[in-house]
Amino acid sequence: MAGISSLGIGSGVLNSDLVDQLVAAERKPTETRLTQKTQQAEAMLSAYGKLRSAVTELRLPMRQLSAPDNLKAFSASSSNEDIGVSVDATKASRGTYSVEVTSLASAQALASRTVFADRDATSVGQGTLELSVGDKKTSITIDSSNDTLQGLANAINESDAGVSAGVIDTGSGYQLVLSADETGTVNAVSMSVTGDNGGTNTDDQGLSRFAFNTGMDAGAGLEETIAASDAKMSINGVQVTRSTNTFENVIDGLTFDIKAEGTSTIKVEQDLGAVADRVQGFVDKFNALQSTIDSLAGFNAEAGTGSLLTGDSTVRNIQSQLRSILTRVVPGMENASVRSLADVGITTDWETGGLEFDRTKFEEQLKANPDDVTALFAEQGRATDSQVEFVRSGSATQPGDYAINVTQAATQGQLAAGSALGTTFDITDTNDQLSLTVNGDIGVDLTLTQGTGLGQQALLDDIQAQLDANNALSAAGVTVQAGLDGAGNLTFTSSTYGSESSVTLTSAEDAATFGLDTTNSTAGLDIAGTIDGQVAEGDGQVLYLGSGNGDASGLQVRVLGDQTGSRGSITFVEGVAERTVNMVSSMVGAGGAIESRTDSLNRELEQIQENQVRLEERITSYRERLVSQFSAADSLISQLNSTRDYVSQQLAALAPNQNSGNG
Numbered sequence: 001m002a003g004i005s006s007l008g009i010g011s012g013v014l015n016s017d018l019v020d021q022l023v024a025a026e027r028k029p030t031e032t033r034l035t036q037k038t039q040q041a042e043a044m045l046s047a048y049g050k051l052r053s054a055v056t057e058l059r060l061p062m063r064q065l066s067a068p069d070n071l072k073a074f075s076a077s078s079s080n081e082d083i084g085v086s087v088d089a090t091k092a093s094r095g096t097y098s099v100e101v102t103s104l105a106s107a108q109a110l111a112s113r114t115v116f117a118d119r120d121a122t123s124v125g126q127g128t129l130e131l132s133v134g135d136k137k138t139s140i141t142i143d144s145s146n147d148t149l150q151g152l153a154n155a156i157n158e159s160d161a162g163v164s165a166g167v168i169d170t171g172s173g174y175q176l177v178l179s180a181d182e183t184g185t186v187n188a189v190s191m192s193v194t195g196d197n198g199g200t201n202t203d204d205q206g207l208s209r210f211a212f213n214t215g216m217d218a219g220a221g222l223e224e225t226i227a228a229s230d231a232k233m234s235i236n237g238v239q240v241t242r243s244t245n246t247f248e249n250v251i252d253g254l255t256f257d258i259k260a261e262g263t264s265t266i267k268v269e270q271d272l273g274a275v276a277d278r279v280q281g282f283v284d285k286f287n288a289l290q291s292t293i294d295s296l297a298g299f300n301a302e303a304g305t306g307s308l309l310t311g312d313s314t315v316r317n318i319q320s321q322l323r324s325i326l327t328r329v330v331p332g333m334e335n336a337s338v339r340s341l342a343d344v345g346i347t348t349d350w351e352t353g354g355l356e357f358d359r360t361k362f363e364e365q366l367k368a369n370p371d372d373v374t375a376l377f378a379e380q381g382r383a384t385d386s387q388v389e390f391v392r393s394g395s396a397t398q399p400g401d402y403a404i405n406v407t408q409a410a411t412q413g414q415l416a417a418g419s420a421l422g423t424t425f426d427i428t429d430t431n432d433q434l435s436l437t438v439n440g441d442i443g444v445d446l447t448l449t450q451g452t453g454l455g456q457q458a459l460l461d462d463i464q465a466q467l468d469a470n471n472a473l474s475a476a477g478v479t480v481q482a483g484l485d486g487a488g489n490l491t492f493t494s495s496t497y498g499s500e501s502s503v504t505l506t507s508a509e510d511a512a513t514f515g516l517d518t519t520n521s522t523a524g525l526d527i528a529g530t531i532d533g534q535v536a537e538g539d540g541q542v543l544y545l546g547s548g549n550g551d552a553s554g555l556q557v558r559v560l561g562d563q564t565g566s567r568g569s570i571t572f573v574e575g576v577a578e579r580t581v582n583m584v585s586s587m588v589g590a591g592g593a594i595e596s597r598t599d600s601l602n603r604e605l606e607q608i609q610e611n612q613v614r615l616e617e618r619i620t621s622y623r624e625r626l627v628s629q630f631s632a633a634d635s636l637i638s639q640l641n642s643t644r645d646y647v648s649q650q651l652a653a654l655a656p657n658q659n660s661g662n663g
Contacts, residue, residue: 019623019626019627022626023619023622023623023626026619026622027615027619030611030615031612031615034608034611034612034615037604037608038605038608041601041604041605041608042605043308044308044309044601045598045601045602045605047296047308047309048309048314048594048597048598048601049598050292050296051292051293051296051309051314051315051318051594052588052594052598054288054289054292054293055289055318055584055587055588055594056584056588057285057288057289058282058285058286058289058580058584059580059581059584059585059588060285061278061281061282061284061285062282062576062577062580062581062584063577063581064278064281064577065278065279065282065377065378065575065576065577066377066378066379066575066577066578066580066581067378068374068378068379068380069089069090070089070275070278070378071275071278071366071370071373071374071377071378072089072090072092072270072275072370072374073089073270073271073272073274073275074087074089074092074093074094074253074268074269074270074271075087075268075269075271075274076092076254076266076267076268076269077266077267077269078099078264078265078266079264079265079266080262080263080264082101082258082259082260082262082264083099083101083256083257083258083259083260083262083263083264083266084256084257084258084259085254085255085256085257085266086254086255086257087253087254087255087268088253088254088255089253090253091252091253092252092253092254092268093252093253093268094268094269094270095251095267095268096265096266096267096268097235097236097251097265097266097268098235098236098237098263098264098265098266099233099234099235099256099263099264099265099266100233100234100262100263100264101231101232101233101258101260101261101262101263101264102232102233102234102261103229103230103231103232103261104229104231104245104258104259104260104261105183105184105229105230105231105242105243105244105245106183106226106227106228106229107179107180107181107182107183107184107187107226107228108179108180108187108188108189108224108226108227108228109177109178109179109180109224109225109226110177110178110179110189110212110222110223110224110225111168111175111176111177111178111222111223111225112175112176112177112209112210112222112223113209113220113221113222113223114175114209115170115172115173115174115175116149116173116174116175117173117174118148118149118174119148119149119150119167119169119174120148120149120150120151121148122148122149123147123148124142124147124148124149124151124152124206124207124209124210125142125147125196125197125198125205125206125207125208125209126142126143126144126147126195126196126197126198126206126207127142127193127194127195127196127197127198127201127206127207128140128141128142128193128194128195129142129156129191129192129193129207129210130191130192130193130194131156131159131161131162131163131189131190131191132189132190132191132447133161133162133163133180133181133182133187133188133189134162134182134186134187134188134469134471135445135446135447135466135469135470135471135472136161136162136471137445138159138160138161138162140155140156140159140161141155142155142207149167149174149176150167152165152176152210153165153166153167153176156178162180162181162182162187162189163178163179163180163181163189164178164179164181165177165178176210176222177225178222179226180228182243182244183228183229183230183231183243183244183245184228184229184230184231184242184243184244185228185229185230185243186230186243186469187228187243188228189212189228190212190213191210191211191212191213191221191222192211192213193207193208193210193211196208204220204221208221209221209222210222212224230242230243231243231244231245231247231258233247233256233258235250235251243469245257245258245259246258253268254266254268270366270367270370272363272366272367273363275363275366276359276362276363276366279346279357279362280357280359282577283346283355283356283357286322286326286354286355287354287355290352290353290354291354293315293318293319293353294353295307296308296309296315297309297310297311297312297315298310314593314594314597317593318587318593319353321583322580322583323348325576325579325580325583326341326346326348326355326576326580327340327341327342327348328340330375330376330399330573330574330575330576331399331400331573331574332375332382332399332400332571332572332573332574333372333375333376333573336369336372336375337365337368337369337372338365338369338372338373338375338376339376340376341376341576343365343376344361344362344365344366344373344376345357345358345359345360345361345362345365346358346362374575375573375575376575376576377575377576377577377578378575378577378578379392379393379572379573379574379575379578380572380573380575381393381555381557381570381571381572381573382570382571382573383404383557383568383569383570383571384568384569384570385404385567385568387559387560387561387563387567388404388557388558388559388560388567388568388570389557389558389559389560390556390557390570390572391542391544391556391557391558392554392556393554393555393556393572393574394545394547394553394554394555394556395554395582396547396553396554397551397552397553397554397555397572397574398551398552398572398574399572399573399574400551400552400571400572401569401570401571401572402531402532402551402552402555402569402570402571402572403530403531403532403533403566403568403569404529404530404531404543404557404559404566404567404568404569404570405529405530405565405566405567406527406528406529406543406559406563406564406565406567407528407529407530407564408525408526408527408528408529408538408564409525409527409559409561409562409563409564410497410498410524410525410526410527410538410540410541410559411497411501411522411524411525411562412493412494412495412496412497412501412524413438413439413493413494413496413501413502413503413521413522413523413524414491414492414493414494414503414521414522415436415491415492415493415503415504415505415519415520415521415522416485416489416490416491416519416520416521416522417489417490417491417514417515417516417518417519418489418515418516418517418518418519418520419489419515419517419518420487420488420489420515421456421459421484421488421489421490421514421515422456422513422515423455423456424453424454424455424456425453425454425456425459425513426451426452426453426454427448427449427450427451427452427454427459428450429450430509430510431448431509431510431513432447432448432449432450432509433445433446433447433448433507433508433509434446434448434463434507434508434509434514435505435506435507435508436480436492436503436504436505436506437502437503437504437506438473438476438478438480438494438502438503439476439478439494439496439500439501439502440500440502442472442473442476442478443472443506444467444470444472444473444480445470446463446466446467446470447466448462448463448466449462460482460483460484463482464481464482467479467480467481467482467492478494478495478496479494479495480492480493480494480495480503481493481495489515490514490515490516494524496524496540497524497526497527497540497541498524498525498526498527498538498539498540498541499523499524499525499526500524500540501523501524501540502521502523502524503521504519504521505519505521524540526538526539526540527539527540527541527542527543527559528543529543529559529564529567531543531544531545531549531552531555531557532545532549532550532551532552532555534549534550534552541558541559541560542556542557542558542559543556543557543558543559544556544557552572555570555572557570
């Protein structure tokens with residue numbers, strides 16, 4: 001395009017303005033077409049974005065309704081605000097309970113009887129303090145680096161022994177105070193001393209001034225200022241004790257938090273309104289989706305005009321699938337009291353395509369047929385054997401009836417003594433220590449209660465009490481049951497089922513006393529069997545099918561008891577909400593219909609951009625060609641003009657000579 005500014009010099013016509021006009025005329029049809037296609041594709045992308053958003057919004061309320069627990073909402077109330085109650089809807093059931101709190105749990109508190117002149121200078125004695133809090137034991141060394149009252153308090157606090165220590169200025173001196181970190185008698189504190197350099201370990205001199213246990217002489221060692229106590233309450237006349245002021249697992253689904261002694265009436269009722277609110281949320285989101293579809297794909301019959309997505313196959317597919325899910329009889333519920341959404345007051349307005357919700361009818365059905373209403377929305381497994389429980393389904397599990405057969409029942413790990421347990425026992429400091437390893441990695445240290453002439457049952461009760469109070473087991477959510485087998489041998493059985501379940505003996509003082517000088521430890525077994533005739537895998541008591549095993553793929557059931565052979569069948573019902581969630585996920589997820597359509601439109605935009613680049617390249621080439629042609633033509637015209645001018649000049653020069661000759 002160099003030299004384009006000189007165009008037209010020769011002709012006065014073939015100038016740059018003419019080139020621009022010709023280029024613009026060449027560009028306009030294609031550019032207009034590409035612009036229209038771009039605007040159309042971008043508008044479609046925006047429309048699909050709105051559609052995706054509206055469809056996705058439907059997933060949240062349906063996901064809530066797909067969880068069976070959200071259809072069993074319960075509320076609990078207490079007539080006394082000092083006796084609080086909270087409810088877990090997954091476990092609670094209707095009921096009324098009379099509660100009386102007779103005592104609160106408290107943490108033990110101790111104080112030194114000796115008043116010290118200085119907190120940072122006066123020696124308290126050197127040696128080793130042995131702290132016991134529940135089943136936790138901690139050794140604390142007191143030497144020249146911390147041989148003061150404040151040094152002792154700091155050492156206790158840094159030891160993480162389950163005790164907090166401080167120094168109080170009484171006005172006439174300083175005292176050490178201790179308090180257990182946790183409430184309850186199970187967390188009572190005891191302290192003993194070894195290596196006391198200020199006298200013997202028990203003479204109440206030197207470090208032994210800080211010893212404490214219930215068997216000490218009155219006036220010696222630390223003084224108990226607050227006794228450890230448990231919280232006690234009765235529920236419908238049944239006495240219940242806990243080490244804290246929070247009572248869990250007393251009544252399924254209820255937790256009590258007590259602040260004061262007193263009485264209360266606890267009422268647990270199904271919160272029908274809360275469930276209805278969740279259903280209303282689904283209806284509102286569906287109607288919002290229908291409104292979005294109408295705006296994007298509606299057709300005005302009077303005007304004879306459509307919208308951007310009118311007739312779009314993706315929109316029709318979404319409407320068709322939703323209509324099929326929401327109006328059908330749920331497979332597996334053909335003979336139930338509630339079979340479809342219409343039975344619980346959710347009907348379709350055929351003029352608008354939206355849903356109408358009869359809240360009263362829904363609450364009546366939920367109250368009368370809670371299991372059927374739950375199955376209508378959420379997934380559910382209905383077993384013919386009362387000891388077979390539905391756990392969950394997989395994404396590939398299809399509604400249907402599936403036979404359950406057990407070839408090996410799940411078992412628990414157990415430790416058994418090699419010889420029978422005696423009838424009476426003397427428990428002293430030479431045989432009160434017993435350590436077990438549970439499920440391979442849980443260390444359990446027991447300290448039996450000392451006493452003479454204990455009977456067999458008293459010993460078993462004490463061992464069980466120690467196991468029930470063990471912090472390591474509680475933290476792991478595991479229990480161990482002590483008992484006797486058929487031969488009278490002491491046994492320890494893990495509550496866990498399956499191959500991870502085990503109990504082994506780590507150590508025992510005077511093991512022969514309990515028949516534990518020889519032991520037999522048996523690991524648990526995982527369940528084995530089939531589901532729908534397909535070989536299933538076992539994990540504890542859970543029998544499950546992996547992928548690629550037919551219609552029951554992904555199905556998981558828990559089988560209780562030790563019966564082998566046929567265990568009946570389980571009917572898997574996939575409710576409306578569960579199916580809708582799966583449909584929405586497939587629509588908006590990777591590879592879904594909406595994503596595929598938007599991907600296609602994005603590719604179309606990329607193609608339009610490529611066409612625009614090619615148009616620019618063609619127009620540039622066209623302009624260059626015009627300039628070249630115009631330049632050549634203009635040059636030729638300029639030459640012709642020069643020739644014309646020359647000829648004109650020559651003719652003009654000849655004209656005077658001709659006139660002179662004639663004269």
